[in-house]
Amino acid sequence: MFRRIGFLALTCAAVFAGIPAQADILIKNVTVIDGTGRAPQPGQSVLIQGDRIAAIRDHAITAPKGATVIEGRGKFLMPGLIDTHIHLEGGRVGNSSNGTGMERPLAMDFDTGRKMLHGFLYHGVTSVQDMANHDKFIFAMRDQQRSGQLVSPRIFAVGNLLTRPKGYASSGGAATVETFEQGKQALDTLIAQKPNMIKFILAPRNVGGGPEIPYFDPTLLHRMFMYANTRGVRTSVHAVEGPMQRAAVEAGVDVLAHPVYMTETDDELAPMIAAKRLPVSTTLIVLKNIFSLVDDPSYFDSKAYRDILTDEQIAFFKGAERNRYIATKLDVWAKQAFGFAQTNLGKLHAAGAGLALGTDRTIGATVLQEFELIGDLGIPPLEVIRIATLNAAKYMGAEEDLGTVQEGKLADVILLDADPSKDLRNIRTLSTVVANGKVVDRGKLDLPVNQRGK
Ligand SMILES: [Zn+2]
Incomplete structure:
Protein backbone atom coordinates (compact mmCIF):
# COMPACT_ATOMS: atom_id res chain seq x y z
CA MET A 1 0.00 0.00 0.00
CA PHE A 2 2.78 2.47 0.84
CA ARG A 3 4.01 2.13 -2.74
CA ARG A 4 0.98 3.89 -4.21
CA ILE A 5 0.82 6.55 -1.52
CA GLY A 6 4.57 7.17 -1.78
CA PHE A 7 4.41 7.45 -5.57
CA LEU A 8 1.52 9.91 -5.53
CA ALA A 9 3.12 12.03 -2.81
CA LEU A 10 6.38 12.22 -4.75
CA THR A 11 4.62 13.14 -8.00
CA CYS A 12 2.52 15.86 -6.38
CA ALA A 13 5.48 17.40 -4.56
CA ALA A 14 7.52 17.51 -7.77
CA VAL A 15 4.69 19.04 -9.78
CA PHE A 16 3.42 21.60 -7.29
CA ALA A 17 6.72 22.78 -5.88
CA GLY A 18 8.29 22.97 -9.32
CA ILE A 19 11.13 20.69 -8.19
CA PRO A 20 12.95 19.00 -11.07
CA ALA A 21 12.32 15.26 -11.20
CA GLN A 22 14.91 13.10 -9.44
CA ALA A 23 17.81 12.21 -11.78
CA ASP A 24 17.81 8.76 -13.31
CA ILE A 25 20.72 6.46 -12.46
CA LEU A 26 22.33 4.08 -14.92
CA ILE A 27 24.73 1.44 -13.56
CA LYS A 28 26.75 -0.02 -16.47
CA ASN A 29 28.62 -3.32 -16.94
CA VAL A 30 27.81 -4.60 -13.48
CA THR A 31 27.48 -8.12 -12.08
CA VAL A 32 24.01 -8.41 -10.54
CA ILE A 33 23.33 -10.67 -7.54
CA ASP A 34 19.58 -10.29 -7.44
CA GLY A 35 18.81 -11.67 -3.97
CA THR A 36 16.65 -14.58 -5.12
CA GLY A 37 19.52 -17.08 -4.83
CA ARG A 38 20.13 -17.03 -8.59
CA ALA A 39 23.75 -17.12 -9.78
CA PRO A 40 25.52 -13.75 -10.33
CA GLN A 41 24.74 -12.25 -13.76
CA PRO A 42 27.72 -10.35 -15.27
CA GLY A 43 27.57 -7.56 -17.86
CA GLN A 44 24.22 -6.05 -16.81
CA SER A 45 22.85 -2.53 -17.26
CA VAL A 46 20.53 -1.39 -14.48
CA LEU A 47 18.40 1.72 -14.95
CA ILE A 48 16.79 3.42 -11.95
CA GLN A 49 14.04 5.97 -12.58
CA GLY A 50 12.36 7.76 -9.70
CA ASP A 51 12.34 5.41 -6.71
CA ARG A 52 12.10 2.21 -8.81
CA ILE A 53 14.32 -0.15 -10.80
CA ALA A 54 13.01 0.59 -14.30
CA ALA A 55 15.06 -1.82 -16.44
CA ILE A 56 17.69 -4.54 -16.20
CA ARG A 57 19.31 -5.57 -19.51
CA ASP A 58 22.15 -7.96 -20.39
CA HIS A 59 23.52 -5.43 -22.89
CA ALA A 60 24.48 -1.75 -22.93
CA ILE A 61 21.64 0.75 -22.85
CA THR A 62 21.73 4.47 -23.61
CA ALA A 63 21.66 6.69 -20.54
CA PRO A 64 18.62 8.98 -20.46
CA LYS A 65 19.46 12.71 -20.66
CA GLY A 66 20.69 14.01 -17.30
CA ALA A 67 21.17 10.57 -15.80
CA THR A 68 23.90 9.84 -13.26
CA VAL A 69 26.06 7.12 -14.83
CA ILE A 70 27.95 4.72 -12.54
CA GLU A 71 30.64 2.48 -14.06
CA GLY A 72 30.01 -0.96 -12.62
CA ARG A 73 32.84 -2.91 -14.29
CA GLY A 74 34.40 -5.25 -11.73
CA LYS A 75 31.67 -4.41 -9.20
CA PHE A 76 28.78 -6.35 -7.72
CA LEU A 77 25.25 -4.97 -7.35
CA MET A 78 22.95 -6.57 -4.78
CA PRO A 79 19.82 -5.55 -2.85
CA GLY A 80 20.36 -3.32 0.20
CA MET A 396 8.32 -7.78 7.07
CA GLY A 397 5.59 -8.52 4.52
CA ALA A 398 7.28 -6.12 2.07
CA GLU A 399 8.53 -8.51 -0.62
CA GLU A 400 6.40 -6.95 -3.37
CA ASP A 401 8.50 -3.79 -3.09
CA LEU A 402 11.77 -4.76 -1.46
CA GLY A 403 14.45 -7.42 -1.18
CA THR A 404 15.58 -8.10 -4.77
CA VAL A 405 17.23 -6.40 -7.73
CA GLN A 406 14.37 -6.85 -10.18
CA GLU A 407 12.42 -4.56 -12.48
CA GLY A 408 9.60 -2.78 -10.66
CA LYS A 409 11.11 -3.06 -7.18
CA LEU A 410 12.02 -0.03 -5.09
CA ALA A 411 15.61 0.98 -5.85
CA ASP A 412 17.39 0.06 -2.61
CA VAL A 413 20.68 -1.42 -3.85
CA ILE A 414 24.35 -1.54 -2.89
CA LEU A 415 27.55 -1.78 -4.94
CA LEU A 416 30.50 -3.85 -3.67
CA ASP A 417 34.08 -3.88 -4.96
CA ALA A 418 34.43 -7.65 -4.44
CA ASP A 419 32.14 -10.65 -4.89
CA PRO A 420 30.07 -11.54 -1.78
CA SER A 421 29.03 -14.83 -3.38
CA LYS A 422 32.72 -15.90 -3.27
CA ASP A 423 33.35 -14.68 0.26
CA LEU A 424 30.72 -13.15 2.53
CA ARG A 425 33.36 -10.90 4.13
CA ASN A 426 33.33 -8.98 0.84
CA ILE A 427 30.19 -7.31 2.22
CA ARG A 428 32.79 -5.00 3.82
CA THR A 429 33.95 -3.71 0.38
CA LEU A 430 30.89 -1.53 -0.08
CA SER A 431 31.42 1.57 -2.21
CA THR A 432 27.95 2.91 -3.08
CA VAL A 433 24.52 2.84 -1.46
CA VAL A 434 21.37 3.71 -3.42
CA ALA A 435 18.32 4.15 -1.18
CA ASN A 436 14.88 4.91 -2.56
CA GLY A 437 16.39 5.69 -5.98
CA LYS A 438 18.99 8.19 -4.72
CA VAL A 439 22.74 7.75 -4.28
CA VAL A 440 23.49 8.20 -0.57
CA ASP A 441 26.38 10.62 0.00
CA ARG A 442 28.16 8.49 2.60
CA GLY A 443 30.70 11.28 3.14
CA LYS A 444 27.94 13.55 4.45
CA LEU A 445 26.38 11.16 6.95
CA ASP A 446 26.62 12.39 10.55
CA LEU A 447 29.18 9.81 11.64
CA PRO A 448 32.63 9.77 13.28
CA VAL A 449 34.28 8.53 10.03
CA ASN A 450 33.34 11.87 8.46
CA GLN A 451 34.48 13.95 11.44
CA ARG A 452 37.74 12.40 12.67
CA GLY A 453 40.82 14.17 11.35
CA LYS A 454 38.88 17.26 10.24
ZN1 LIG B 1 14.66 -7.70 20.41
Whole structure:
Protein backbone atom coordinates (compact mmCIF):
# COMPACT_ATOMS: atom_id res chain seq x y z
CA MET A 1 0.00 0.00 0.00
CA PHE A 2 2.78 2.47 0.84
CA ARG A 3 4.01 2.13 -2.74
CA ARG A 4 0.98 3.89 -4.21
CA ILE A 5 0.82 6.55 -1.52
CA GLY A 6 4.57 7.17 -1.78
CA PHE A 7 4.41 7.45 -5.57
CA LEU A 8 1.52 9.91 -5.53
CA ALA A 9 3.12 12.03 -2.81
CA LEU A 10 6.38 12.22 -4.75
CA THR A 11 4.62 13.14 -8.00
CA CYS A 12 2.52 15.86 -6.38
CA ALA A 13 5.48 17.40 -4.56
CA ALA A 14 7.52 17.51 -7.77
CA VAL A 15 4.69 19.04 -9.78
CA PHE A 16 3.42 21.60 -7.29
CA ALA A 17 6.72 22.78 -5.88
CA GLY A 18 8.29 22.97 -9.32
CA ILE A 19 11.13 20.69 -8.19
CA PRO A 20 12.95 19.00 -11.07
CA ALA A 21 12.32 15.26 -11.20
CA GLN A 22 14.91 13.10 -9.44
CA ALA A 23 17.81 12.21 -11.78
CA ASP A 24 17.81 8.76 -13.31
CA ILE A 25 20.72 6.46 -12.46
CA LEU A 26 22.33 4.08 -14.92
CA ILE A 27 24.73 1.44 -13.56
CA LYS A 28 26.75 -0.02 -16.47
CA ASN A 29 28.62 -3.32 -16.94
CA VAL A 30 27.81 -4.60 -13.48
CA THR A 31 27.48 -8.12 -12.08
CA VAL A 32 24.01 -8.41 -10.54
CA ILE A 33 23.33 -10.67 -7.54
CA ASP A 34 19.58 -10.29 -7.44
CA GLY A 35 18.81 -11.67 -3.97
CA THR A 36 16.65 -14.58 -5.12
CA GLY A 37 19.52 -17.08 -4.83
CA ARG A 38 20.13 -17.03 -8.59
CA ALA A 39 23.75 -17.12 -9.78
CA PRO A 40 25.52 -13.75 -10.33
CA GLN A 41 24.74 -12.25 -13.76
CA PRO A 42 27.72 -10.35 -15.27
CA GLY A 43 27.57 -7.56 -17.86
CA GLN A 44 24.22 -6.05 -16.81
CA SER A 45 22.85 -2.53 -17.26
CA VAL A 46 20.53 -1.39 -14.48
CA LEU A 47 18.40 1.72 -14.95
CA ILE A 48 16.79 3.42 -11.95
CA GLN A 49 14.04 5.97 -12.58
CA GLY A 50 12.36 7.76 -9.70
CA ASP A 51 12.34 5.41 -6.71
CA ARG A 52 12.10 2.21 -8.81
CA ILE A 53 14.32 -0.15 -10.80
CA ALA A 54 13.01 0.59 -14.30
CA ALA A 55 15.06 -1.82 -16.44
CA ILE A 56 17.69 -4.54 -16.20
CA ARG A 57 19.31 -5.57 -19.51
CA ASP A 58 22.15 -7.96 -20.39
CA HIS A 59 23.52 -5.43 -22.89
CA ALA A 60 24.48 -1.75 -22.93
CA ILE A 61 21.64 0.75 -22.85
CA THR A 62 21.73 4.47 -23.61
CA ALA A 63 21.66 6.69 -20.54
CA PRO A 64 18.62 8.98 -20.46
CA LYS A 65 19.46 12.71 -20.66
CA GLY A 66 20.69 14.01 -17.30
CA ALA A 67 21.17 10.57 -15.80
CA THR A 68 23.90 9.84 -13.26
CA VAL A 69 26.06 7.12 -14.83
CA ILE A 70 27.95 4.72 -12.54
CA GLU A 71 30.64 2.48 -14.06
CA GLY A 72 30.01 -0.96 -12.62
CA ARG A 73 32.84 -2.91 -14.29
CA GLY A 74 34.40 -5.25 -11.73
CA LYS A 75 31.67 -4.41 -9.20
CA PHE A 76 28.78 -6.35 -7.72
CA LEU A 77 25.25 -4.97 -7.35
CA MET A 78 22.95 -6.57 -4.78
CA PRO A 79 19.82 -5.55 -2.85
CA GLY A 80 20.36 -3.32 0.20
CA LEU A 81 20.66 -5.29 3.43
CA ILE A 82 17.58 -5.57 5.65
CA ASP A 83 17.75 -6.00 9.43
CA THR A 84 14.46 -7.48 10.67
CA HIS A 85 15.20 -6.97 14.37
CA ILE A 86 16.69 -3.81 15.83
CA HIS A 87 15.98 -1.58 18.85
CA LEU A 88 16.88 1.95 17.82
CA GLU A 89 18.80 4.01 20.40
CA GLY A 90 17.16 7.26 21.49
CA GLY A 91 13.80 5.99 22.78
CA ARG A 92 15.35 5.15 26.16
CA VAL A 93 17.77 6.95 28.44
CA GLY A 94 21.39 5.81 28.09
CA ASN A 95 23.11 3.15 26.02
CA SER A 96 22.37 -0.55 25.72
CA SER A 97 24.25 -3.06 23.67
CA ASN A 98 21.95 -6.01 24.23
CA GLY A 99 18.29 -6.80 23.89
CA THR A 100 15.53 -4.29 24.43
CA GLY A 101 16.87 -2.61 27.58
CA MET A 102 13.15 -2.09 28.15
CA GLU A 103 13.63 -1.30 31.84
CA ARG A 104 15.32 2.03 31.08
CA PRO A 105 13.26 5.26 31.32
CA LEU A 106 11.59 6.59 28.16
CA ALA A 107 13.28 9.32 26.10
CA MET A 108 12.85 11.13 22.78
CA ASP A 109 16.46 11.61 21.73
CA PHE A 110 16.00 12.06 17.98
CA ASP A 111 19.59 13.17 17.46
CA THR A 112 20.97 9.86 18.75
CA GLY A 113 18.37 7.93 16.77
CA ARG A 114 19.30 9.75 13.56
CA LYS A 115 23.04 9.08 14.02
CA MET A 116 22.46 5.38 14.69
CA LEU A 117 20.28 5.19 11.55
CA HIS A 118 23.08 6.84 9.58
CA GLY A 119 25.35 4.05 10.82
CA PHE A 120 23.01 1.44 9.32
CA LEU A 121 22.76 3.27 5.99
CA TYR A 122 26.54 3.75 5.86
CA HIS A 123 26.96 -0.05 5.93
CA GLY A 124 24.40 -0.67 3.19
CA VAL A 125 21.38 -1.44 5.39
CA THR A 126 18.45 0.12 3.53
CA SER A 127 15.58 -1.15 5.73
CA VAL A 128 15.33 -1.82 9.47
CA GLN A 129 12.47 -3.19 11.52
CA ASP A 130 12.37 -1.96 15.11
CA MET A 131 11.03 -4.80 17.29
CA ALA A 132 10.14 -2.83 20.47
CA ASN A 133 10.81 0.71 21.50
CA HIS A 134 9.25 3.81 23.01
CA ASP A 135 6.25 3.98 20.67
CA LYS A 136 6.04 7.79 20.34
CA PHE A 137 9.76 7.97 19.55
CA ILE A 138 9.93 5.21 16.95
CA PHE A 139 6.72 6.12 15.13
CA ALA A 140 7.85 9.78 14.96
CA MET A 141 11.14 8.59 13.45
CA ARG A 142 9.21 6.43 10.97
CA ASP A 143 7.04 9.43 9.98
CA GLN A 144 10.14 11.57 9.43
CA GLN A 145 11.71 8.88 7.26
CA ARG A 146 8.58 8.31 5.19
CA SER A 147 8.11 12.03 4.55
CA GLY A 148 11.70 12.38 3.34
CA GLN A 149 12.82 14.67 6.20
CA LEU A 150 15.23 12.08 7.55
CA VAL A 151 18.13 10.45 5.68
CA SER A 152 17.65 6.90 6.93
CA PRO A 153 16.98 3.31 6.02
CA ARG A 154 13.26 2.62 5.60
CA ILE A 155 11.84 2.21 9.11
CA PHE A 156 9.35 -0.51 10.00
CA ALA A 157 8.28 -0.73 13.65
CA VAL A 158 6.11 -2.61 16.14
CA GLY A 159 6.02 0.19 18.76
CA ASN A 160 5.23 -1.15 22.22
CA LEU A 161 5.35 -4.81 23.18
CA LEU A 162 2.40 -6.82 24.43
CA THR A 163 3.14 -8.95 27.52
CA ARG A 164 1.76 -10.12 30.90
CA PRO A 165 1.75 -7.99 34.06
CA LYS A 166 5.10 -8.65 35.82
CA GLY A 167 6.15 -10.69 32.77
CA TYR A 168 9.33 -10.38 30.71
CA ALA A 169 9.78 -6.84 29.32
CA SER A 170 6.66 -5.62 31.17
CA SER A 171 8.28 -2.47 32.55
CA GLY A 172 8.79 0.72 30.60
CA GLY A 173 5.78 1.21 28.37
CA ALA A 174 4.74 -2.31 27.28
CA ALA A 175 1.01 -3.07 27.09
CA THR A 176 0.22 -5.65 29.81
CA VAL A 177 -2.74 -7.97 29.45
CA GLU A 178 -4.41 -10.72 31.50
CA THR A 179 -7.77 -11.25 29.80
CA PHE A 180 -8.99 -11.25 26.20
CA GLU A 181 -11.06 -8.10 26.86
CA GLN A 182 -7.90 -6.30 27.97
CA GLY A 183 -6.11 -7.81 24.99
CA LYS A 184 -8.63 -6.34 22.54
CA GLN A 185 -8.28 -2.91 24.11
CA ALA A 186 -4.48 -3.09 24.05
CA LEU A 187 -4.51 -4.29 20.43
CA ASP A 188 -6.89 -1.52 19.35
CA THR A 189 -4.55 1.04 20.92
CA LEU A 190 -1.50 -0.49 19.24
CA ILE A 191 -3.21 -0.87 15.84
CA ALA A 192 -4.31 2.79 15.89
CA GLN A 193 -0.61 3.67 15.58
CA LYS A 194 -0.37 1.66 12.34
CA PRO A 195 2.41 -0.71 13.43
CA ASN A 196 4.05 -2.81 10.72
CA MET A 197 3.60 -5.82 13.00
CA ILE A 198 2.71 -6.54 16.65
CA LYS A 199 5.16 -8.29 18.96
CA PHE A 200 4.02 -10.51 21.83
CA ILE A 201 6.16 -11.92 24.63
CA LEU A 202 5.87 -15.58 25.54
CA ALA A 203 8.70 -16.00 28.04
CA PRO A 204 8.56 -17.75 31.41
CA ARG A 205 12.00 -16.36 32.31
CA ASN A 206 14.08 -13.22 31.91
CA VAL A 207 17.00 -13.16 29.51
CA GLY A 208 19.89 -14.61 31.52
CA GLY A 209 17.60 -17.05 33.37
CA GLY A 210 16.08 -16.71 36.87
CA PRO A 211 12.74 -17.69 38.45
CA GLU A 212 9.52 -18.29 36.56
CA ILE A 213 7.48 -15.17 35.68
CA PRO A 214 3.93 -14.80 34.21
CA TYR A 215 3.45 -15.63 30.53
CA PHE A 216 0.51 -15.90 28.13
CA ASP A 217 -1.84 -18.83 28.12
CA PRO A 218 -1.72 -20.22 24.53
CA THR A 219 -5.51 -19.94 24.11
CA LEU A 220 -5.42 -16.23 24.96
CA LEU A 221 -2.44 -15.82 22.65
CA HIS A 222 -4.33 -17.52 19.80
CA ARG A 223 -7.35 -15.25 20.23
CA MET A 224 -5.16 -12.14 20.21
CA PHE A 225 -3.22 -13.31 17.12
CA MET A 226 -6.50 -13.84 15.27
CA TYR A 227 -7.85 -10.47 16.45
CA ALA A 228 -4.76 -8.69 15.07
CA ASN A 229 -4.87 -10.65 11.79
CA THR A 230 -8.53 -9.84 11.16
CA ARG A 231 -7.57 -6.15 11.50
CA GLY A 232 -4.87 -6.59 8.88
CA VAL A 233 -1.83 -6.69 11.18
CA ARG A 234 0.67 -9.54 11.31
CA THR A 235 2.01 -10.94 14.58
CA SER A 236 5.44 -11.86 15.90
CA VAL A 237 6.55 -13.45 19.12
CA HIS A 238 9.58 -13.45 21.38
CA ALA A 239 9.60 -17.15 22.38
CA VAL A 240 13.08 -18.54 23.00
CA GLU A 241 12.30 -21.79 24.83
CA GLY A 242 11.22 -24.85 22.82
CA PRO A 243 7.76 -25.45 24.37
CA MET A 244 6.94 -21.72 24.23
CA GLN A 245 7.92 -21.41 20.59
CA ARG A 246 5.88 -24.49 19.74
CA ALA A 247 2.88 -23.01 21.56
CA ALA A 248 3.23 -19.77 19.60
CA VAL A 249 3.47 -21.67 16.30
CA GLU A 250 0.39 -23.73 17.15
CA ALA A 251 -1.44 -20.56 18.21
CA GLY A 252 -0.94 -19.14 14.70
CA VAL A 253 1.85 -16.56 14.97
CA ASP A 254 3.07 -15.10 11.65
CA VAL A 255 6.81 -14.70 12.32
CA LEU A 256 9.34 -15.63 15.03
CA ALA A 257 11.55 -12.86 16.47
CA HIS A 258 14.31 -15.33 17.46
CA PRO A 259 15.30 -18.95 17.12
CA VAL A 260 15.02 -20.94 20.37
CA TYR A 261 18.22 -20.24 22.32
CA MET A 262 17.52 -21.41 25.90
CA THR A 263 17.74 -25.12 24.97
CA GLU A 264 18.31 -27.35 21.98
CA THR A 265 14.97 -27.97 20.23
CA ASP A 266 13.45 -31.42 19.68
CA ASP A 267 13.32 -32.80 16.14
CA GLU A 268 9.65 -31.88 15.54
CA LEU A 269 9.76 -28.11 15.93
CA ALA A 270 11.88 -27.15 12.91
CA PRO A 271 9.81 -29.19 10.39
CA MET A 272 6.63 -27.72 11.90
CA ILE A 273 7.94 -24.16 11.42
CA ALA A 274 9.07 -25.00 7.88
CA ALA A 275 5.68 -26.55 6.99
CA LYS A 276 3.86 -23.42 8.14
CA ARG A 277 6.37 -21.27 6.21
CA LEU A 278 7.08 -19.11 9.26
CA PRO A 279 10.10 -16.81 8.85
CA VAL A 280 12.59 -16.81 11.75
CA SER A 281 14.82 -13.83 12.55
CA THR A 282 18.38 -15.11 13.12
CA THR A 283 19.56 -12.83 16.03
CA LEU A 284 22.93 -14.56 16.55
CA ILE A 285 25.11 -11.49 17.01
CA VAL A 286 23.26 -10.20 20.07
CA LEU A 287 24.42 -13.32 21.91
CA LYS A 288 27.90 -13.52 20.36
CA ASN A 289 28.73 -9.89 21.07
CA ILE A 290 27.81 -10.25 24.75
CA PHE A 291 30.39 -12.92 25.47
CA SER A 292 32.87 -11.51 22.95
CA LEU A 293 32.80 -8.17 24.77
CA VAL A 294 34.19 -10.04 27.80
CA ASP A 295 36.48 -12.53 26.00
CA ASP A 296 37.76 -10.41 23.12
CA PRO A 297 36.29 -6.92 22.63
CA SER A 298 38.54 -6.23 19.61
CA TYR A 299 35.53 -6.13 17.29
CA PHE A 300 35.02 -2.60 18.60
CA ASP A 301 38.40 -1.73 17.01
CA SER A 302 37.30 -2.88 13.54
CA LYS A 303 36.87 -0.25 10.84
CA ALA A 304 33.17 -1.09 10.60
CA TYR A 305 32.63 -0.08 14.25
CA ARG A 306 35.11 2.79 14.42
CA ASP A 307 33.59 4.45 11.36
CA ILE A 308 30.17 4.79 13.00
CA LEU A 309 30.74 4.97 16.77
CA THR A 310 32.39 7.77 18.74
CA ASP A 311 35.39 7.11 20.96
CA GLU A 312 33.09 7.76 23.95
CA GLN A 313 30.59 5.12 22.80
CA ILE A 314 33.36 2.58 22.29
CA ALA A 315 34.82 3.40 25.72
CA PHE A 316 31.37 2.88 27.28
CA PHE A 317 30.98 -0.59 25.81
CA LYS A 318 34.54 -1.69 26.62
CA GLY A 319 34.25 -0.26 30.14
CA ALA A 320 30.93 0.02 31.99
CA GLU A 321 28.98 -2.35 29.74
CA ARG A 322 31.70 -5.01 29.83
CA ASN A 323 31.90 -4.75 33.63
CA ARG A 324 28.13 -5.16 33.88
CA TYR A 325 28.27 -8.39 31.88
CA ILE A 326 31.08 -9.73 34.05
CA ALA A 327 29.24 -8.79 37.28
CA THR A 328 25.99 -10.50 36.17
CA LYS A 329 27.73 -13.44 34.40
CA LEU A 330 25.65 -12.53 31.35
CA ASP A 331 28.59 -13.58 29.17
CA VAL A 332 28.52 -17.16 30.52
CA TRP A 333 24.80 -17.39 29.81
CA ALA A 334 25.18 -15.81 26.34
CA LYS A 335 27.90 -18.23 25.27
CA GLN A 336 25.65 -21.20 25.99
CA ALA A 337 22.64 -19.50 24.37
CA PHE A 338 24.70 -18.74 21.24
CA GLY A 339 25.53 -22.44 20.88
CA PHE A 340 21.85 -23.39 21.15
CA ALA A 341 20.88 -20.68 18.64
CA GLN A 342 23.45 -21.96 16.12
CA THR A 343 22.27 -25.56 16.53
CA ASN A 344 18.60 -24.64 16.25
CA LEU A 345 19.09 -22.36 13.22
CA GLY A 346 20.97 -25.24 11.58
CA LYS A 347 17.98 -27.51 12.20
CA LEU A 348 15.60 -24.88 10.81
CA HIS A 349 17.68 -24.40 7.68
CA ALA A 350 18.00 -28.16 7.15
CA ALA A 351 14.20 -28.48 7.49
CA GLY A 352 13.71 -25.81 4.80
CA ALA A 353 12.47 -23.01 7.06
CA GLY A 354 12.92 -19.42 5.89
CA LEU A 355 15.59 -17.61 7.91
CA ALA A 356 15.72 -13.79 7.84
CA LEU A 357 18.66 -11.68 8.95
CA GLY A 358 18.10 -9.92 12.28
CA THR A 359 20.59 -8.61 14.85
CA ASP A 360 18.49 -7.58 17.89
CA ARG A 361 21.01 -4.74 18.24
CA THR A 362 21.32 -1.01 17.78
CA ILE A 363 24.58 -0.69 15.83
CA GLY A 364 24.72 -0.89 12.02
CA ALA A 365 28.06 -2.74 11.98
CA THR A 366 26.43 -5.74 13.70
CA VAL A 367 24.51 -6.42 10.47
CA LEU A 368 27.83 -7.25 8.75
CA GLN A 369 28.74 -9.58 11.62
CA GLU A 370 25.33 -11.29 11.49
CA PHE A 371 25.69 -11.76 7.71
CA GLU A 372 29.02 -13.52 8.25
CA LEU A 373 27.73 -15.58 11.21
CA ILE A 374 24.87 -16.95 9.10
CA GLY A 375 27.53 -18.15 6.65
CA ASP A 376 29.39 -19.81 9.53
CA LEU A 377 26.34 -22.12 9.94
CA GLY A 378 27.46 -23.72 6.67
CA ILE A 379 24.84 -21.99 4.54
CA PRO A 380 26.13 -21.17 1.01
CA PRO A 381 26.79 -17.46 0.31
CA LEU A 382 24.01 -16.96 -2.26
CA GLU A 383 21.51 -18.31 0.28
CA VAL A 384 22.94 -16.06 2.99
CA ILE A 385 22.46 -13.10 0.66
CA ARG A 386 18.83 -14.15 0.14
CA ILE A 387 18.39 -14.44 3.94
CA ALA A 388 19.68 -10.85 4.30
CA THR A 389 17.51 -9.44 1.49
CA LEU A 390 14.48 -11.25 -0.02
CA ASN A 391 13.76 -13.41 3.04
CA ALA A 392 14.04 -10.37 5.30
CA ALA A 393 11.58 -8.48 3.07
CA LYS A 394 9.19 -11.45 3.34
CA TYR A 395 9.60 -11.36 7.12
CA MET A 396 8.32 -7.78 7.07
CA GLY A 397 5.59 -8.52 4.52
CA ALA A 398 7.28 -6.12 2.07
CA GLU A 399 8.53 -8.51 -0.62
CA GLU A 400 6.40 -6.95 -3.37
CA ASP A 401 8.50 -3.79 -3.09
CA LEU A 402 11.77 -4.76 -1.46
CA GLY A 403 14.45 -7.42 -1.18
CA THR A 404 15.58 -8.10 -4.77
CA VAL A 405 17.23 -6.40 -7.73
CA GLN A 406 14.37 -6.85 -10.18
CA GLU A 407 12.42 -4.56 -12.48
CA GLY A 408 9.60 -2.78 -10.66
CA LYS A 409 11.11 -3.06 -7.18
CA LEU A 410 12.02 -0.03 -5.09
CA ALA A 411 15.61 0.98 -5.85
CA ASP A 412 17.39 0.06 -2.61
CA VAL A 413 20.68 -1.42 -3.85
CA ILE A 414 24.35 -1.54 -2.89
CA LEU A 415 27.55 -1.78 -4.94
CA LEU A 416 30.50 -3.85 -3.67
CA ASP A 417 34.08 -3.88 -4.96
CA ALA A 418 34.43 -7.65 -4.44
CA ASP A 419 32.14 -10.65 -4.89
CA PRO A 420 30.07 -11.54 -1.78
CA SER A 421 29.03 -14.83 -3.38
CA LYS A 422 32.72 -15.90 -3.27
CA ASP A 423 33.35 -14.68 0.26
CA LEU A 424 30.72 -13.15 2.53
CA ARG A 425 33.36 -10.90 4.13
CA ASN A 426 33.33 -8.98 0.84
CA ILE A 427 30.19 -7.31 2.22
CA ARG A 428 32.79 -5.00 3.82
CA THR A 429 33.95 -3.71 0.38
CA LEU A 430 30.89 -1.53 -0.08
CA SER A 431 31.42 1.57 -2.21
CA THR A 432 27.95 2.91 -3.08
CA VAL A 433 24.52 2.84 -1.46
CA VAL A 434 21.37 3.71 -3.42
CA ALA A 435 18.32 4.15 -1.18
CA ASN A 436 14.88 4.91 -2.56
CA GLY A 437 16.39 5.69 -5.98
CA LYS A 438 18.99 8.19 -4.72
CA VAL A 439 22.74 7.75 -4.28
CA VAL A 440 23.49 8.20 -0.57
CA ASP A 441 26.38 10.62 0.00
CA ARG A 442 28.16 8.49 2.60
CA GLY A 443 30.70 11.28 3.14
CA LYS A 444 27.94 13.55 4.45
CA LEU A 445 26.38 11.16 6.95
CA ASP A 446 26.62 12.39 10.55
CA LEU A 447 29.18 9.81 11.64
CA PRO A 448 32.63 9.77 13.28
CA VAL A 449 34.28 8.53 10.03
CA ASN A 450 33.34 11.87 8.46
CA GLN A 451 34.48 13.95 11.44
CA ARG A 452 37.74 12.40 12.67
CA GLY A 453 40.82 14.17 11.35
CA LYS A 454 38.88 17.26 10.24
ZN1 LIG B 1 14.66 -7.70 20.41
